Amino acid sequence: MNKEFIFCISCHCDTKEKEQVLIDNINFIQSNGHKTAVMSSIPFSKEVQSLSDYSFVTDENPMTQWPSRSFIMWKEWLLHDKTYRMTVSQPYYGWAGFLHTKRLGEIMMSYRYEDFVFIVYDLEFDESHLTDIYNEPEKIVFPTKNGEHVREQGLFLYYMNKKTLIDFISLMNHEVFLSKNWGISKYVSEKIFKPLGFNTSKKYVNDKIRFFDYDPLFNHSNNKKLNFFISSPYNNTENTKLFFYNNGVGTIKVYCNEELIYDDYKHKLHLLDLGMTKDNIYELFIIVDNEPMDVLTILSKINHTTIEVR
Numbered sequence: 001m002n003k004e005f006i007f008c009i010s011c012h013c014d015t016k017e018k019e020q021v022l023i024d025n026i027n028f029i030q031s032n033g034h035k036t037a038v039m040s041s042i043p044f045s046k047e048v049q050s051l052s053d054y055s056f057v058t059d060e061n062p063m064t065q066w067p068s069r070s071f072i073m074w075k076e077w078l079l080h081d082k083t084y085r086m087t088v089s090q091p092y093y094g095w096a097g098f099l100h101t102k103r104l105g106e107i108m109m110s111y112r113y114e115d116f117v118f119i120v121y122d123l124e125f126d127e128s129h130l131t132d133i134y135n136e137p138e139k140i141v142f143p144t145k146n147g148e149h150v151r152e153q154g155l156f157l158y159y160m161n162k163k164t165l166i167d168f169i170s171l172m173n174h175e176v177f178l179s180k181n182w183g184i185s186k187y188v189s190e191k192i193f194k195p196l197g198f199n200t201s202k203k204y205v206n207d208k209i210r211f212f213d214y215d216p217l218f219n220h221s222n223n224k225k226l227n228f229f230i231s232s233p234y235n236n237t238e239n240t241k242l243f244f245y246n247n248g249v250g251t252i253k254v255y256c257n258e259e260l261i262y263d264d265y266k267h268k269l270h271l272l273d274l275g276m277t278k279d280n281i282y283e284l285f286i287i288v289d290n291e292p293m294d295v296l297t298i299l300s301k302i303n304h305t306t307i308e309v310r
């Protein structure tokens with residue numbers, strides 16, 4: 001093998017667990033004689049900076065929101081023979097991560113590298129995957145498998161030479177990506193991998209960080225005594241509502257636009273319609289056992305949430 005590979009790693013390690021997985025992968029790659037370049041939209045620790053051969057921090061982080069493109073998650077809560085279905089939208093970061101391919105590729109080509117391996121920071125892989133890359137003359141992509149969820153061509157691990165990388169970057173088009181209701185992996189497979197004739201490995205890869213705690217997304221409270229969910233649909237199509245659940249507090253008071261609209265909760269009311277849309281609210285407070293909470297600040301950060309009662 002006479003190729004000098006550069007492993008380009010896209011990451012956003014905002015926890016110690018994620019950072020350790022990144023460090024483990026850098027060590028694995030370097031133990032096999034290869035150099036690494038990492039890119040993130042948040043700063044690296046000193047350990048990562050000193051470990052990786054190259055490290056780059058960028059403020060370029062193009063995430064999309066509802067209704068353009070977003071992640072949608074929901075949770076159901078059964079209360080007094082009624083089901084409350086809470087739905088939240090979260091920014092879609094697929095293109096932001098994929099853009100690291102372009103940026104790292106452009107930078108590392110300027111360092112005169114000719115062979116590029118692109119991976120996600122928490123990639124689960126071993127020497128057998130490296131063997132496939134070593135035996136591939138130009139370009140190869142690896143499928144992903146998480147339980148029954150299989151992608152023929154994923155974005156966790158792929159290799160290409162410089163000629164292919166130049167063509168790859170030329171085909172990246174954000175407007176085309178947004179033109180259809182597909183995820184980033186499907187877009188890249190249909191519009192880049194297949195047109196460029198990427199070979200597909202028979203070896204699956206996956207990511208190591210698979211557990212996500214979504215429960216905090218459905219609790220907008222910053223007071224540990226109280227759980228509540230704010231329903232505020234995009235574009236102010238419905239009144240803003242507060243859903244109180246799983247609480248054991250004594251009393252609460254709700255003030256909206258300087259008016260007391262609810263007093264003495266005591267588990268009597270669970271879904272409170274504020275009677276107006278988000279754009280008409282200029283003040284919103286909840287007082288929990290005499291402790292005030294500014295809910296307007298929380299509401300202002302919500303892009304799209306809904307609640308459905310069945």
